[in-house]
Amino acid sequence: MKTVWIIVCREFRSRVRRPSFWLLSFVIPLLVAGLYLLPPLLASRPVRQVRVAVVDESGIFATQLQSSDAAAYLPVGSVTYGRRMVDDGDADALLLILARETTIPTDAVLYYHAHSPSAPLQADIDHQLQTILRNSILLDVHGITVEEYALMERTRIRLRTQDMATGREAYAQVKSVLGLALALLALLSVVLFGGQVTHGVMEERHSRVVEMLLSSTRPFPLLAGKVLGIGMAGLLQFTLWLALSAAAIGGIRTAYADMFARVESRQLQSLATKGSEATAQFQAALQQQPVSELMQGLESIDWGPVVLCFFLFATAGYLLYAGLFAALGARLDKDADSSAFTLLLSAPLLTACCCIPALLSDPSGPLAVVLSLVPFTSPVALLFRLPFGVPVWQVVLSLALILLFVPLCTAWAAAVYRRRILKG
Amino acid sequence: MSLLSIQHVSHCFGPHRVLHDVSLQLESGVVAGLLGLNGAGKTTLIRIVNGMLRPDGGTVLWDGRPLRDDDRLNMGYLPEERGLYPRMRVDEQLCHWGRLKGLSAAESRRRAARWLERLGVPEVSRRLPLHLSKGTQQKVQLAAALLHDPGLVVLDEPFSGLDPLNAQLLAAVVAELRARGAAVLISSHNMAFVEKMCDRLAVLHAGRICFDGTLDSLRHDWPQASLSDVFLHLVAPDATQEPML
Numbered sequence: 001m002k003t004v005w006i007i008v009c010r011e012f013r014s015r016v017r018r019p020s021f022w023l024l025s026f027v028i029p030l031l032v033a034g035l036y037l038l039p040p041l042l043a044s045r046p047v048r049q050v051r052v053a054v055v056d057e058s059g060i061f062a063t064q065l066q067s068s069d070a071a072a073y074l075p076v077g078s079v080t081y082g083r084r085m086v087d088d089g090d091a092d093a094l095l096l097i098l099a100r101e102t103t104i105p106t107d108a109v110l111y112y113h114a115h116s117p118s119a120p121l122q123a124d125i126d127h128q129l130q131t132i133l134r135n136s137i138l139l140d141v142h143g144i145t146v147e148e149y150a151l152m153e154r155t156r157i158r159l160r161t162q163d164m165a166t167g168r169e170a171y172a173q174v175k176s177v178l179g180l181a182l183a184l185l186a187l188l189s190v191v192l193f194g195g196q197v198t199h200g201v202m203e204e205r206h207s208r209v210v211e212m213l214l215s216s217t218r219p220f221p222l223l224a225g226k227v228l229g230i231g232m233a234g235l236l237q238f239t240l241w242l243a244l245s246a247a248a249i250g251g252i253r254t255a256y257a258d259m260f261a262r263v264e265s266r267q268l269q270s271l272a273t274k275g276s277e278a279t280a281q282f283q284a285a286l287q288q289q290p291v292s293e294l295m296q297g298l299e300s301i302d303w304g305p306v307v308l309c310f311f312l313f314a315t316a317g318y319l320l321y322a323g324l325f326a327a328l329g330a331r332l333d334k335d336a337d338s339s340a341f342t343l344l345l346s347a348p349l350l351t352a353c354c355c356i357p358a359l360l361s362d363p364s365g366p367l368a369v370v371l372s373l374v375p376f377t378s379p380v381a382l383l384f385r386l387p388f389g390v391p392v393w394q395v396v397l398s399l400a401l402i403l404l405f406v407p408l409c410t411a412w413a414a415a416v417y418r419r420r421i422l423k424g
Numbered sequence: 425m426s427l428l429s430i431q432h433v434s435h436c437f438g439p440h441r442v443l444h445d446v447s448l449q450l451e452s453g454v455v456a457g458l459l460g461l462n463g464a465g466k467t468t469l470i471r472i473v474n475g476m477l478r479p480d481g482g483t484v485l486w487d488g489r490p491l492r493d494d495d496r497l498n499m500g501y502l503p504e505e506r507g508l509y510p511r512m513r514v515d516e517q518l519c520h521w522g523r524l525k526g527l528s529a530a531e532s533r534r535r536a537a538r539w540l541e542r543l544g545v546p547e548v549s550r551r552l553p554l555h556l557s558k559g560t561q562q563k564v565q566l567a568a569a570l571l572h573d574p575g576l577v578v579l580d581e582p583f584s585g586l587d588p589l590n591a592q593l594l595a596a597v598v599a600e601l602r603a604r605g606a607a608v609l610i611s612s613h614n615m616a617f618v619e620k621m622c623d624r625l626a627v628l629h630a631g632r633i634c635f636d637g638t639l640d641s642l643r644h645d646w647p648q649a650s651l652s653d654v655f656l657h658l659v660a661p662d663a664t665q666e667p668m669l
Contacts, residue, residue: 006523014512208507212568215474215501216524218493418476 003217004225011200011229016236025240032241033248037256040263050121052110053082053091058099064132071121086113093117095125171300175387176360178301183356183384186314187349190379193234193318194325195342197227201329201417202338219414227322227410231315301387309386309395316402317379320409321345327413330420348376356384363388372398375405425488427452427607428473428576433482435468442468444631445482450607452575455598457618458611460628461659466611467504469628470578473609474501497526500574504581504611506565508553514540514564515549518571525572532571539567544593558585566594576607583614595621619651629659 015021047069053076056062062075074091076082085091094111108129110117138144161172204210213222253260328341343350352371359368363385371381372390378398382390426449435443442465450456460466471477472484475496484491509517515536522532540546543563553561562585569577579598583591591614598621601608612618618625625642627635635642635658646654 003524006520010512010520014509204507207510208503208505209509210507211476211503211505212501212507212521212565213524214476215499215503216496216521 004221004228007217007222007225008229008232011226012232015196015230015233021233021237025237026244028241029244029248032245033252036249037252040256040260043263044259050093050117051091052093052095052121052125053085054095054097055079055082056097058097060136061097061129061132065125065128068124071124083111086111093121097129172388175301178306178387179384180356182306182310182386183353183380186310186317186379186383187346187353189234189238189314190317190321190349191342191346193230194321194346195338196230196234197322197325198329198332198338198342200226200230201326202332205330205420214418219418220411223323223326223410223414223417227319227326231318231322234318235315306386310383312399313379313383313402316399316406317349319406320375320379320402321349323406323409323413326410327416330413330417348374349380352377352380352384355381359384369394373401375402378402426450426485427487428609429485429488430469430473431483431485433469433472433479433484435465435472435477435480437468442631443472443479446628446631446633447482448626448633448636450576450609452607453602453605454623455602455608455610455621457622457625458609458628459613459615459618459625459655460611464628464659465631466628467580470501470580470609470611473576473578474499497572498575500569500572500577502566502569502577502579502582504584506558506562506585508561508565508568510554511552513550513552514556517553518564518568521568522571525574527572535571535573536567539571540564542597543567559587559590562586563590566597570597570601573604574606576609577601579608579610579612581612582610583612583617591617615650615652615655627655627658634658 049069050071051074052071053074054062054065055076055078062073065073067073073095074085076085079094079096082091082094082096086094092112092115096109096111098107098109108125110122110125135146135149138149139146204213324345325342328338328345332338332341355367355371359365359371359381362368368381368385371377372385372394374381375398378401382395382398428448428450430446430448433443433446434441446465446469448456458466458469468477472479475491475493486492486495512520515533518536518539519529519532522535523529527535537546537549540549540563543566545560545563548556548560548564553564556564562582566579566582569579582594586594595617598608598610602623610618610622619639622639624638625635626633642651642654646657649657
């Protein structure tokens with residue numbers, strides 16, 4: 001044990017002391033924060049208002065089209081005048097709504113001169129035309145007003161799923177997202193830090209340090225120390241990534257509170273232009289779904305066991321695969337091959353990821369149970385099922401099976417390691 | 425009683441038999457040379473002595489009993505292909521090797537400083553092996569092998585990469601080891617130093633011991649011949665031009 005600890009300390013220290021460790025520990029959260037900040041930053045830029053000349057042959061739409069910060073709709077009398085406005089630069093595009101044989105227009109053309117209209121502008125025009133047309137039909141044919149329609153839209157039956165024993169709601173969508181996040185984090189930790197084990201073993205082989213090491217200790221404690229040391233450094237880096245990312249996002253939310261409020265208000269305003277019933281829907285959605293449902297869903301989860309199981313399964317998964325990754329490092333001669341073989345070795349975990357849609361449709365079915373008990377797939381499969389509730393015996397058995405395979409895999413890897421390494 | 429006793433050891437790599445019924449004894453305070461052509465099985469035998477390989481047949485005894493894992497704490501090894509962590513400071517590296525051999529961190533540091541001083545390179549203590557010359561790296565590696573005052577020191581090609589001055593220094597260190605009662609096993613092609621430093625010789629040829637005895641007995645049997653000639657006569661009789669006697 002003492003030898004293992006000495007090797008753990010060396011591996012941990014050698015990684016934590018590298019400038020690249022700290023560089024990545026800080027750069028990744030900064031990148032996450034940047035990706036979080038970028039969309040609202042771009043959205044908060046002052047936008048140029050696009051001017052659209054509208055020729056409405058039906059006479060239904062032109063006066064009802066609502067202008068916004070992004071687009072101004074200018075009704076004009078004729079196509080010729082509209083074209084001239086575009087040619088002279090007084091308008092950026094010409095919208096021609098055609099009315100032919102029927103009273104209901106079915107065709108519209110957006111003409112442009114120099115710059116193709118943006119997708120959001122096209123979507124806005126399309127949405128407004130559909131809404132105006134629908135409201136017109138509702139009123140003229142069925143005698144239903146916009147307000148009555150909005151009321152109908154708001155009146156919905158919300159289906160809830162509730163556990164008979166505990167009375168808790170299921171919140172399947174929230175749990176799916178959480179399960180997916182847990183499974184992907186476990187996969188990431190295994191592949192990322194397992195790859196470091198492969199690289200570490202190859203490095204020791206190439207520098208011939210391993211012969212000195214094997215003259216002092218047996219391959220098993222050597223490998224165990226290496227796997228644990230790299231795992232501890234990985235755990236530290238993972239924790240730093242999560243903590244610093246959360247802190248950076250929190251800091252950004254505070255520092256740019258005005259900007260976030262402005263962007264959200266602009267989004268609301270943009271929705272408002274799409275009709276009063278859309279705003280009502282949006283506000284209703286804000287009040288009920290998905291934000292409140294997300295919060296309620298998150299609150300309904302037993303975080304203690306989830307966090308504990310995540311830690312246990314991610315660590316056990318890493319330990320299981322790290323031995324195999326070490327054997328890979330002992331067998332490979334070229335560093336360039338390591339990425340492809342790392343992917344190949346992770347195939348069982350990737351297979352479990354591919355089965356997630358099937359697990360989602362039946363989280364307690366036979367496939368889910370089998371994948372949760374096979375040690376090479378369980379770190380992903382069981383963690384995905386965890387928020388849905390997994391019987392305790394399955395969790396315990398699954399963990400026990402992984403832990404049973406860890407020493408077997410490490411011993412096998414140690415044998416490969418010794419054979420290959422002494423061959424050079 | 426011999427400190428190290430290799431008894432009828434055989435070893436194969438797949439279908440290829442590398443060692444055939446090899447037996448050797450090594451006593452404390454004796455410097456033994458292990459000679460052989462490339463591929464004779466010297467490194468394999470050394471790895472068996474170090475416990476890195478298990479023999480397919482025969483036994484290795486330490487102090488009269490089968491070799492155990494913890495006996496390796498009492499062995500120092502300088503491998504043929506040198507290996508130091510390139511980006512770990514020399515003092516930290518020596519401390520690490522010392523701790524693996526059972527010393528405390530403080531004791532390892534103290535002894536590391538002493539050995540670097542003895543080998544004439546105290547200034548490299550805080551440097552990375554990556555930035556050291558080949559000869560200096562070898563000295564650091566030698567310090568790592570001797571740090572824990574082992575009872576048995578195995579040196580595989582210790583002279584390769586050393587200039588004559590440093591080879592002289594190494595010879596002096598080996599003499600000190602003998603004086604303090606350590607058994608030293610040297611595998612080398614440098615006949616002059618082997619002749620100068622070793623008390624006894626074992627010649628390995630195609631996995632078999634073809635000579636095992638003291639240097640005095642060798643000189644008695646071939647009084648006129650150099651060690652180099654005797655060695656060639658033993659391992660490649662067709663290559664020697666002149667009669668040995």
